[in-house]
Amino acid sequence: MSLPGRPEPRHLRGFRDLFGAALTSRRRMIDTLVSVYERYGFTALETPALEYVDVLGKFLPEADSPQGGIFAFRDENSDWVGLRYDLTAPLSRVIAEYPELPRPFRRYQVGPVFRAEKPGPGRYREFHQCDFDTVGSASPLADAEVCGILSDAMEALGIPRGSYIVRVSDRKVLNGILERAGVRSDDADPNRVLTVMRAIDKMDRISLPGVRDLLGAGRVDESGDPTRGARLTPAQIEAIVRYLEVSRSDRPAHLREIGSLVAGSAVGEEGVAELARIDECLAKVGYGVDRVVFDPTVVRGLAYYTGPVFEVELTFEVKDETGATRRFGSVAGGGRYDDLVERFLGQKLPATGGSIGVDRLLAALSVLAPAPAGRMPGSVMVLVLHPSLAGESFALAHELRTAGLAAEVFLGKGSLRNQMKYADDRGIRCVVLVGEDELKAGTVSVKDLQLGGELAREVQSRETWKRERPAQVTVPRADLIPTLRSMGTSSTR
RNA sequence: GCAGCCGUAGCUCAGUUGGCUAGAGCGCCUGACUGUGGAUCAGGAGGUCGAGGGUUCAAGUCCCCCCGGCUGUACCA
Numbered sequence: 001m002s003l004p005g006r007p008e009p010r011h012l013r014g015f016r017d018l019f020g021a022a023l024t025s026r027r028r029m030i031d032t033l034v035s036v037y038e039r040y041g042f043t044a045l046e047t048p049a050l051e052y053v054d055v056l057g058k059f060l061p062e063a064d065s066p067q068g069g070i071f072a073f074r075d076e077n078s079d080w081v082g083l084r085y086d087l088t089a090p091l092s093r094v095i096a097e098y099p100e101l102p103r104p105f106r107r108y109q110v111g112p113v114f115r116a117e118k119p120g121p122g123r124y125r126e127f128h129q130c131d132f133d134t135v136g137s138a139s140p141l142a143d144a145e146v147c148g149i150l151s152d153a154m155e156a157l158g159i160p161r162g163s164y165i166v167r168v169s170d171r172k173v174l175n176g177i178l179e180r181a182g183v184r185s186d187d188a189d190p191n192r193v194l195t196v197m198r199a200i201d202k203m204d205r206i207s208l209p210g211v212r213d214l215l216g217a218g219r220v221d222e223s224g225d226p227t228r229g230a231r232l233t234p235a236q237i238e239a240i241v242r243y244l245e246v247s248r249s250d251r252p253a254h255l256r257e258i259g260s261l262v263a264g265s266a267v268g269e270e271g272v273a274e275l276a277r278i279d280e281c282l283a284k285v286g287y288g289v290d291r292v293v294f295d296p297t298v299v300r301g302l303a304y305y306t307g308p309v310f311e312v313e314l315t316f317e318v319k320d321e322t323g324a325t326r327r328f329g330s331v332a333g334g335g336r337y338d339d340l341v342e343r344f345l346g347q348k349l350p351a352t353g354g355s356i357g358v359d360r361l362l363a364a365l366s367v368l369a370p371a372p373a374g375r376m377p378g379s380v381m382v383l384v385l386h387p388s389l390a391g392e393s394f395a396l397a398h399e400l401r402t403a404g405l406a407a408e409v410f411l412g413k414g415s416l417r418n419q420m421k422y423a424d425d426r427g428i429r430c431v432v433l434v435g436e437d438e439l440k441a442g443t444v445s446v447k448d449l450q451l452g453g454e455l456a457r458e459v460q461s462r463e464t465w466k467r468e469r470p471a472q473v474t475v476p477r478a479d480l481i482p483t484l485r486s487m488g489t490s491s492t493r
Numbered sequence: 494g495c496a497g498c499c500g501u502a503g504c505u506c507a508g509u510u511g512g513c514u515a516g517a518g519c520g521c522c523u524g525a526c527u528g529u530g531g532a533u534c535a536g537g538a539g540g541u542c543g544a545g546g547g548u549u550c551a552a553g554u555c556c557c558c559c560c561g562g563c564u565g566u567a568c569c570a
């Protein structure tokens with residue numbers, strides 16, 4: 001679509017250009033999340049988008065090039081560098097690189113991360129995460145705090161209680177269940193445990209019968225694509241299913257049930273004890289099952305989590321363009337990862353935290369509370385009726401800004417008609433006109449474009465439209481600012 | 494990665510069994526309207542039909558391949 005020899009303007013798949021309103025609402029969301037994190041005492045951290053690939057932890061055991069999934073290249077010294085795919089790997093690097101940091105180290109971080117994977121609806125290759133982590137604390141209080149923060153964050157964003165839920169599980173409990181059922185990876189299937197966890201993770205999509213198939217022989221989806229199963233014995237499958245069906249509506253009851261299922265497994269009992277402490281803390285501050293539930297189907301990430309794992313799900317349903325019902329599912333997650341800093345320090349350092357997917361959450365919220373189609377509140381444009389009056393308009397715009405209004409002078413070229421249309425297209429709330437008439441009379445004309453647009457619907461004939469000049473007033477110049485304020489302009493955009 | 498569907502103006506699409514200069518609606522520009530965004534009317538700009546190759550007298554239409562998009566699925570630190 002471009003001329004020969006000229007580059008075609010285009011952008012990378014899975015990347016986006018974002019304009020005004022989208023960025024404004026993202027910034028607002030981030031501000032809200034940060035205020036919650038700061039209320040819990042976390043401090044800000046920023047790290048580079050680019051890291052050495054071995055720092056990111058993305059080298060395959062016996063390969064000299066990075067694993068797929070990240071954007072990577074060789075730097076001027078031929079070292080592999082790559083764009084970060086999350087904010088946790090850079091955090092673990094910071095912990096190891098600055099041993100003088102006070103521990104527990106508690107930081108939040110917001111920023112873009114990059115993943116070289118297939119984009120989908122609401123899934124991009126560059127997206128923003130908003131993380132908080134406590135590094136250097138093994139206390140379940142830290143985990144309970146993560147649950148509380150995730151819950152508080154959702155409500156601070158205006159998501160009503162009941163429209164979201166924080167789901168919590170513990171990897172140690174799952175390990176205990178597998179241990180008691182005799183499920184382990186071996187030579188016949190070195191990835192068996194991994195396959196089992198993947199199967200459980202799919203619970204929300206394929207439901208229990210599908211999970212059963214994946215624990216056993218495998219299943220074939222509607223496109224005819226086969227997925228290999230974990231090939232467990234019927235008794236093992238039943239043991240896992242019993243765990244997945246444990247009650248979730250009551251945390252103490254859940255603890256009793258899983259407690260009996262893992263009895264005799266040291267790791268399992270340890271996990272139950274952790275969850276019990278979390279429940280105790282949450283109950284003490286009144287976070288009931290309308291905010292945080294224990295749910296064995298939460299697995300997450302599958303790789304580095306070592307203890308409690310968290311997931312925030314939006315529970316309301318929406319209709320998409322085709323009228324089909326859709327759920328947003330997971331918008332945030334987290335968990336305890338006691339091994340992550342070990343690869344730098346050679347010793348375990350307990351850590352736990354959470355991560356909120358800003359862009360995904362933003363997409364969900366735009367459905368829950370669609371942005372009002374109104375104009376930028378408090379925006380004023382001073383039009384230029386004649387080139388010789390441009391200086392007058394320029395000065396007027398400055399005067400408005402000095403008074404705290406968001407005002408600009410029309411900088412393009414074109415007739416008044418064009419200027420009105422431009423202001424309308426831009427979403428400007430009010431326009432100010434100073435022409436010869438006004439100048440002579442010591443007045444200004446002010447038009448409320450929003451109100452005018454509403455009134456225009458009543459007007460049929462061009463003559464009436466012109467004669468009545470809906471939503472427009474001419475006032476003494478001294479009354480300009482009060483007039484604008486009465487029209488609903490404020491000092492912010 | 495695998496599978497299925499789809500690529501025609503800025504956008505949404507139509508285009509009969511291959512057949513003159515490829516159409517519509519919306520949007521955009523200009524004018525009716527000399528100082529007014531809406532509405533109405535009139536006119537206008539804009540497409541080597543995703544790229545390349547092949548079959549044919551003739552290809553937007555048929556075949557091959559590549560690229561891109563959508564959907565499902567797998568993977569997801």
